[in-house]
Amino acid sequence: MSKRPDKSSSNRLSSSPPDELNHIPLLKILSSADRQRVLQDLTEQHYTKRDVIFREGDPTEYFHIVKEGTVKCVKSSPEGKECTLKMLMPGDLFCCDAAAFEGALHPGTAQPMGDVSILRMNKKSYFDMLRRNPEAAIEVIKHLGNRLNEAQEKAKVLALDRADQRLASLLVELATKNGAKDPQGIKLPMRLTRQDMANMVGTTTETAIRIMSRFKRDRLVSGTATRLIIRDLAGLKALASA
Amino acid sequence: MSKRPDKSSSNRLSSSPPDELNHIPLLKILSSADRQRVLQDLTEQHYTKRDVIFREGDPTEYFHIVKEGTVKCVKSSPEGKECTLKMLMPGDLFCCDAAAFEGALHPGTAQPMGDVSILRMNKKSYFDMLRRNPEAAIEVIKHLGNRLNEAQEKAKVLALDRADQRLASLLVELATKNGAKDPQGIKLPMRLTRQDMANMVGTTTETAIRIMSRFKRDRLVSGTATRLIIRDLAGLKALASA
DNA sequence: AAAATAATATGACGTAAATCATGTTTTGAA
DNA sequence: TTCAAAACATGATTTACGTCATATTATTTT
Missing domain, CATH: 1.10.10.10 (Winged helix-like DNA-binding domain superfamily/Winged helix DNA-binding domain)
Incomplete structure (x- = not known):
C-alpha cells in the first residue's frame, strides 16, 4: 500500500520568484498580469516514489504540471498486469482535459519515479484561465496534440514490432x-x-x-x-x- | 496508386442550410455571428475509397472535420506492414493540432472507408477561430483529450491482451x-x-x-x-x- | 556492517500466434 | 452473366516470447 501525499509540504506560489517557473511553456506565454493571477491559483505538491499522485478510477479534481522529477502514467489490467504509457518530465501537463467532464474518472494512475514537485490548480481555475487566455488554450492544444502523436506512435510500435x-x-x-x-x-x-x-x-x-x-x-x-x-x-x- | 481527391466536388458553405451542420459539436457551440464567419472559411470536399485525404509525411495544410462517412487513420512500417489507429466518424475532428507547427508533417495517412464528405479550413483561419473563440478551443481540448484516452487505452490493450x-x-x-x-x-x-x-x-x-x-x-x-x-x-x- | 529486499541473470519448457501454402466462396467490375 | 479479384477458410510448420524455476549480484534499510 502506498501513502497519501504529504500535504504539509504544499504551499502557495504567489511569493515564489517568477523566473523559477520560466522553464514551463504554459506559464511563459501568459501576460505578466494574468500570470500573477494564475500563480495565485497554483499550489505546489511534493511526492516521493512511495506515493501515488492519483489512482486509476479516482475522480478528476485538478489540472497538473510537472515542475521537477519524473512521473509515470500507468494502467493495469484486472489480473494485475501493468503497462506504463508515458513518462512525464518537467514542463509536462497532465489531466489537462479529463477534468473537463464533470464526474470523469482518471483513466490511469500517476506515480512518481522518485522525488517530484507538482504544480496543480482546481478545475474551475483551470478553465477560467483557458477562457481568459486563448493563447494558453492553444498551448494546451499543442501539448495534447504531441501527446496524441506519441501515444499513436507507441500503439503502432506495439502493433507491428x-x-x-x-x-x-x-x-x-x-x-x-x-x-x-x-x-x-x-x-x-x-x-x-x-x-x-x-x-x-x-x-x-x-x-x-x-x-x-x-x-x-x-x-x-x-x-x-x-x-x-x-x-x-x-x-x-x-x-x-x- | 490512388487518385487525388476530386476537387471539382468541393464548394463554399456559406449558402448551405445551417442546421445541416448542427450535428457537429464544434460548430454548434459557436455564436451565430461567429458561426457565419467560420462557415465562410470552411469548404467541403468529397472523396471515395480509392482516394487518400492525405498521406503520412505530407506537410500539414488544413484542419479537418468529418461530415459524412468513415475515415481511417493508418500508419505503416518501412517493410509495408500497416496499422490502423482510429476510425473517424461524423463530427470527429482531425489534424486539429499538427497544423500548429509550421513545417510539421502528417504522422499518418487518412483514408476514406467509402464515400465521405470532409469539411476543411486552412491553418490560419483555424487558429484565428480558436483565438477569437475560447469555447471552440476548449471543445478542441476535449476532443483531443478523448482521442488521447482512446489511444492510450489502445496501447494498453495491445501491450497486455x-x-x-x-x-x-x-x-x-x-x-x-x-x-x-x-x-x-x-x-x-x-x-x-x-x-x-x-x-x-x-x-x-x-x-x-x-x-x-x-x-x-x-x-x-x-x-x-x-x-x-x-x-x-x-x-x-x-x-x-x- | 549486516540483513533484507530488489534487481539482474540464465536455463528448460510450453504456447500463442506468425508464416507459408492451397482451396473455396463472395463481391464487384466488364 | 461472366470473369477477375478480393475476401474467407483451414491445415502444417516454425518461432518469438511467456512461464516457471533457481541462482547471483546490487541496493536499500535497519
Whole structure:
C-alpha cells in the first residue's frame, strides 16, 4: 500500500520568484498580469516514489504540471498486469482535459519515479484561465496534440514490432528527449529497472533482461537501473527499424 | 496508386442550410455571428475509397472535420506492414493540432472507408477561430483529450491482451460507439473486412479470420465485411476482459 | 556492517500466434 | 452473366516470447 501525499509540504506560489517557473511553456506565454493571477491559483505538491499522485478510477479534481522529477502514467489490467504509457518530465501537463467532464474518472494512475514537485490548480481555475487566455488554450492544444502523436506512435510500435525493436525504440526515445551527455555516451536521467522497461514496451521482465543483456554484449548500452548509459544510439536506431 | 481527391466536388458553405451542420459539436457551440464567419472559411470536399485525404509525411495544410462517412487513420512500417489507429466518424475532428507547427508533417495517412464528405479550413483561419473563440478551443481540448484516452487505452490493450481479446475489445467499441440496432443484434455501419480488423488489433489477416470463425461458431457475431452483426455484446465484453 | 529486499541473470519448457501454402466462396467490375 | 479479384477458410510448420524455476549480484534499510 502506498501513502497519501504529504500535504504539509504544499504551499502557495504567489511569493515564489517568477523566473523559477520560466522553464514551463504554459506559464511563459501568459501576460505578466494574468500570470500573477494564475500563480495565485497554483499550489505546489511534493511526492516521493512511495506515493501515488492519483489512482486509476479516482475522480478528476485538478489540472497538473510537472515542475521537477519524473512521473509515470500507468494502467493495469484486472489480473494485475501493468503497462506504463508515458513518462512525464518537467514542463509536462497532465489531466489537462479529463477534468473537463464533470464526474470523469482518471483513466490511469500517476506515480512518481522518485522525488517530484507538482504544480496543480482546481478545475474551475483551470478553465477560467483557458477562457481568459486563448493563447494558453492553444498551448494546451499543442501539448495534447504531441501527446496524441506519441501515444499513436507507441500503439503502432506495439502493433507491428518485435520486443527487441520496441525496447530499442524506447531507449532511443528516452535518450533523445531526456538524455544527458556523458563521457561514455548518453545517460538517462531517471532510475529505470528492466521491469520498468518491460512495462513500457509490453513484455515481461525476463524478456527485457534477456534483450538488455544482448544489447550490453553488443555494446549498445551499459549499466543497470541506477546508471543506464546509451553507448550506440545509431545502432539502436538501426535495430528499432529493422 | 490512388487518385487525388476530386476537387471539382468541393464548394463554399456559406449558402448551405445551417442546421445541416448542427450535428457537429464544434460548430454548434459557436455564436451565430461567429458561426457565419467560420462557415465562410470552411469548404467541403468529397472523396471515395480509392482516394487518400492525405498521406503520412505530407506537410500539414488544413484542419479537418468529418461530415459524412468513415475515415481511417493508418500508419505503416518501412517493410509495408500497416496499422490502423482510429476510425473517424461524423463530427470527429482531425489534424486539429499538427497544423500548429509550421513545417510539421502528417504522422499518418487518412483514408476514406467509402464515400465521405470532409469539411476543411486552412491553418490560419483555424487558429484565428480558436483565438477569437475560447469555447471552440476548449471543445478542441476535449476532443483531443478523448482521442488521447482512446489511444492510450489502445496501447494498453495491445501491450497486455491476447489477439482474441483485442479483437473482442474492438468489436465492443465499434458496436457501442457506432453500431445501429438490427433485428439480429447490432449492425456495424461500415464495411469491415477481416484484414481491416487485423490491422486495427495488430495481428495478421489469417489470425483475424480464425478468431472471427470461432466467434461465429460461438454465436458472438455473424456476417462478413459488408454486413457484420454483433449478436452477443455481453459475451464479447466478457471475453475482452478474461 | 549486516540483513533484507530488489534487481539482474540464465536455463528448460510450453504456447500463442506468425508464416507459408492451397482451396473455396463472395463481391464487384466488364 | 461472366470473369477477375478480393475476401474467407483451414491445415502444417516454425518461432518469438511467456512461464516457471533457481541462482547471483546490487541496493536499500535497519
